[in-house]
Amino acid sequence: MTRRRYPLGIQTFEKIRKDDMLYIDKTQYIYNMSHADSKYFFLSRPRRFGKSLLVSTMLSYFEGKKDLFNGLAMETLETEWIDYPVLHFSMAGGKHMDKEQLKRYLLFVLKIQEDKYGIVNDDVDPNIRLSKLVMAVYEKTGRQVVVLIDEYDAPLLDVAHEDEDLKVLRDIMRNFYSPLKDCDPYLRFVFLTGITKFSQLSIFSELNNVSNISMKDEYAGVCGITKDELLTNMQEGISELAQANNLTHDEVVAKLTENYDGYHFSAASPDIFNPFSLLSCFSNKDFESYWFASGTPTYLINMLKKFDVLPANLGKMYAKSSAFDAPTENMKTITPLLYQSGYITIKDYDKMSQLYTLDLPNKEIKVGLFESLLPNYLDGIYAEQGDVTIAKMSVLIRQNDMDGALRLLQTFLGTVPYCNVTNYEGHYQQMLFVIFTLLTHFVVDVEVHTPKGRVDIVMLTNERLYIIELKLNHDADTALRQINLKDYAERFALCGKPISKVGINFDSKVGNISDWKIEYNSLMDV
Structure with a gap:
């Protein structure tokens, strides 16, 4: 028997079913939504998580294409199979546009739906066109209209970090969606997907009756x-x-x-x-x-810069339930955006305090995110060369050759332009944290507290634990002396592995490591 093909890059439910590709049955969720008390729904999920396929499945369902659902949960759940008129909009093509371009794009997607139902409308205001379209389709078909809007926030993501441009484009999109509330008598079902939540104070100010199912337990598995x-x-x-x-x-x-x-x-x-x-x-x-x-998270990197987020802080975070209701443009921290975008995820929840614990979900995210941050410390092609250097360093450290790894890093940093030079010690700490994290096989932490101070970097490999102290414009002896004077190794005496102390000095004049010293035979070694 031939294996079913995987629908890579294919987001059309009808094509997947007709070509007998692998389909993970999500139709139970669609039935539950279509028979719920509310008829307005919003779902936030990260990119490439199946939102467009979910919308496409809804399209086939509401158009009454029963044969496509043979063998799926919907086949036994639905008994009526009514063919509703469906207006299907994707905002994915509305990226990187200014005010006038966005208005023209909205008129373009409206015309596609107007042509589908043989409707002619020359209004230049997108919101008026949408309102008239819904009413005209209702009159023409005699049935309530289904509206499916995929990636509703796509035109806004690339300007989420720019307050002025965001306000202009947000107002255009808010005006476009606003008729959906007034058209309520003509609507059977409305579903919007996106990544972020430009919330009650902005995009959805006119749609205050939308049921946000993004964090509902019963819909947790609707995508993915x-x-x-x-x-x-x-x-x-x-x-x-x-x-x-x-x-x-x-x-x-x-x-x-x-x-x-x-x-x-x-x-x-x-x-x-x-x-x-x-x-x-x-x-x-x-x-x-x-x-x-599959795509560089440009908007995320821009927002990380806007909020001055250090790479070392991209890990375990905490957030109250109320934080997830904050409009994207009014966020006080980047935590909700990191969550909505899929770069951190829920790891625990305390119901009494309504406190969520969040963290990076998996290895793919950890490596990918830090690779995206590396160019902030190493420009252009140097970041690409850095990936090769980091891979070679990983091999050397797994062979217990920290000296060789640092020599390799010193040689590489000698190729980085002077524009990266800084007199801020924390810059070099964060750069090393990113680099050591990308070694992928090891556990890395910064500013680790001990009874007598804080260790700059601690790295745990399969074979050994490294205590790393950094200095700027001093020398490696000074860094190593601090490790010994404050007895940092005592804090990790029970780790069960040999402990090595590494003192590193950076020279800000050249933006590179000037010297380092390593004590492999610490008294804590076993």
């Missing part, structure tokens, strides 16, 4: 692939991946979990795998960082 779905529907892919990589079934599941699992979209969410990365891994039979390779 759960662990149960992986083990139930993708056993053949697991077997092929095991054979291609000379791994056992359980080893493949463990590597898939390490790389692509770990997402939670509500307090009681099941484990969710990134669907794009998972399917790409099965198709290519290799464990790579597919999600990051």
Whole structure:
């Protein structure tokens, strides 16, 4: 029997079903929404998480295409199969536009829907066109209209860090969506997807009756692939991946979990795998960082700069429930945006205090995010060369050759332009933190507290624990002396591994390591 093809890059439900591609059944969720008390829904999920496929599935459902749902949950749930008129808008093409371009784009997507129903309208105001379109379709078909809007926030993401441009484009989009409330008598169902939540004070100010299901337990698995779905529907892919990589079934599941699992979209969410990365891994039979390779998170990097977020702080975070309701443009911290974008996820929830614990979901995100941050410390092509250097450093450190790794790093940093030179010691600490984190096999932390002070960097490998102290415009002896005087190694005496002390000095005149010293035979070594 031939294996079902994976629908990589294919977001059309009808094509997937007609071509007998792999489809993870999400139709139960659609039935639940379509028969709920509310008829206005909003879902936030990270990019490439299956939002467009979900919308496409809704399109086929509301158009009454019963045959496409054979063998799916919807086949046994739905009994009426009414063919509703559907207005399907995607805002994905509205990126990188100014005010006038965005207005023209909205008129363009409206005309596509007008042509579908043979409606002529020359109004130049998108919101008036939308209102008239809904009413005209209702009159023409005699049935309430379904409105599906995919990636509603796409025109706003690239200007989320620019207050002036964001306000102008946000107002255009708010005016465009505003008729949906007044058209309520003519509407059967309205569904919007996006990444961010430009909330009650902005985009949705006119749509205050929208049910936000983004963090509802009952909809946590509506996008993405759960662990149960992986083990139930993708056993053949697991077997092929095991054979291609000379791994056992359980080893493949463990590597898939390490790389692509770990997402939670509500307090009681099941484990969710990134669907794009998972399917790409099965198709290519290799464990790579597919999600990051599919697009650079430009808007996120810009927002990290806006909020002065240090790489070392991209890990465990805490947020109250109310933080997730903050409009994107009024955020006081970047935490909600990091969550909505998929770069951190829910790891725990305390119901009494309504406090969420969040962290990086998996290895793919950790590596990809820090690779995206590396150019902030190493310009242009030097960042690409840095990836090779980091890979070589990883090999040397796994061979317990920290001296060789630092020599390699010193040689590489000698190629970085002087424009990266700074007199701020924290700059070099963060740069080393990013580099050491990208070694991928090791656990790295900064500013680790001890009874007598704080260690600049602590790195735990499979074989050894490194205590690293940095100095700027001093010498390596000074750095090593601080480790010994404050007895930093005592703090880690119970780690169960040999402890090495590393003193590193940076010279701000050249922006490079000037010297280093390593004590491999600490009294704590075992």
